[in-house]
Amino acid sequence: MLVRSVREEVTRRKEVTKLAKSLEQANLRLQELDRQKTEFLSIASHQLRTPLSIIKGYLELISDGAYGKVTKKMREILGDMDESNERLVKLVDDFLDITRIEQGRTKFSFDTYDMNELVTSVVKELTNRAKDKKLKIVWKASKEKEDIYMDDEKVRHVVFNYIDNAIKYTPKGNITVRLEPDEQGLTLRVKDTGIGFGKEDEANFFQKFYRGKNVEGTNVNGTGLGIYVCRKFIETHGGHVWAKSKGTGKGSEFGFWIPYQKGAVPKIMQPSDLEEHETDIAIPKKDTFTLASVV
Template identity: 40%
Template structure:
């Protein structure tokens, strides 16, 4: 009977970990064979299993030449694992928006693999220490490998972290799992397989390294499988049916007599039939649940659109009652005056009435245009047409347009601008609306005095301001200045 020592126990745990990692890799892969992330994860799992085997060979081989080759392979395979981690982090859950330097990364990983595995650059030889333990005699490449490993782990961490802001809530949670796994597993694995063996002059501590990989692969597998949990039910039922079918087929092949053979054949047919029904029912359940999820998602999207339409309806009604009532009242009043015989026989009075109606109509047009533009901005449908325009000429023409309106209120409207002309790249229509609104509000809320439009060029910016001698803006309103209907 083999004595149960600590080495045997840790070796058994390492074997279980290797099998678990292989199962995780296969499970992730078969959940979606077309997914690049899943294929990369399977590759990473396989390399990790090879690395665990190399670690176990270093401890249990008795031939020191083979031990040396196995110890070198530990570092060589680790360099390929770092490449897989980086490649996986670049594509999971979406590709990074910066250019991937895959050929350079792959070349450096293969070069490090070859140098570590087939030369004494990192590990010169494995030999007995003075204390009787096996130890590595390290070469000059040991420190280069340490820097290489740390750099690639840091690059993988940064690659994942840089995508966090552009991810959805679920994908961000998945990425956090992987970031945690990369950090913990890399630090622990490097400590147990590169630092502690050098400090203790013993290779037995490397046996603890394989179990550290679970800190990365388990959270990563969970993150990858998160969106495919229903498919796993189908895979599980297929796998279970296959195992039972294979076991009964084996019984058929080793039957001792005809009666046992026929009985096993009938059992095999029955298991195949009911297994097919099981798989079919599971697939049907999965499809129904996925269909329900899609319908629920569509319904939620439709509800949001309806809520948006309802909000738009209420805003428009509020807008109509709040903003359009005043100019419409003015138009109605002057239209009533226009039917008075005293005004019909006076061209000057009729001209004044038509001017007032025209002003109110222009005000209504600007209000409606502003409202529609606000809705377009909220819905992300606003478009801008940028082209060169003379900002001085535009501002001057708008001031001239508003001077009759200001004069009728007894206000002095002036433009303060020392620039003869200045060309800027802007949307002239939108810019015109902004200046119109500023001047219109200044005149509207100023009972007497003046309104001044100032246009000046700073070091790196153009400043347009409108000042007036009106009532100003109350302090309690300033915080809501850019809200609707303020």
């Protein structure tokens, strides 16, 4: 009896070891496929960038009349073509951002910048887009400087995406942008009176390729990449992001907190790197691509 149960135990252990080994191999294979997929996405995106720029250039020339008279109807069509081209450019840029993040090739360039100035310039840039939808952006820059040690382009990208989304997902009303200083850093809140969202969406918005249930049936285009990239950029500054809503149809708040100094430099940067202000940063692969998320 004892001998039999020992024998069974030994067999079971062997099976477990075998299973663990094959799991390990499957995992390695998945990692390799994941790497190849990111590489493919990176190469494809680079290859797409140039023809898209050429198309944009020609569209501008045609619109300006360089190849003959442009009728009203033609101008309308050229406008639609330019809009579609811009959508593709944004998509390719998002892919490039993502592949850089996943391959640890994102370049960050840190220095001290005034957040008030940064937000003001993004609001200015997006004011016309808001006006086209009869939306008002409410933003009151404070007189004080709000200096943050950051990569201004990356943080600008985040603020731009938040306000751009607020415009995109708000059929009417207004968008309020607010900066709140505390002892350690700054909170940015972008509140809108738009479509809002339910609890089922809240935890998923910052995941790659996630588009909310709230956009189903709205006819608003998107890929679900914008705020995933935002999250990565803000986390690299040692900050965090969030999304809040009282429910569908009740508006949303998208926000982030970013430290003034402490944590502004990713932990993996060495003090000696700071002098150079430009470093390749490998963002930890907390949520690497799953194969299901390949386009």
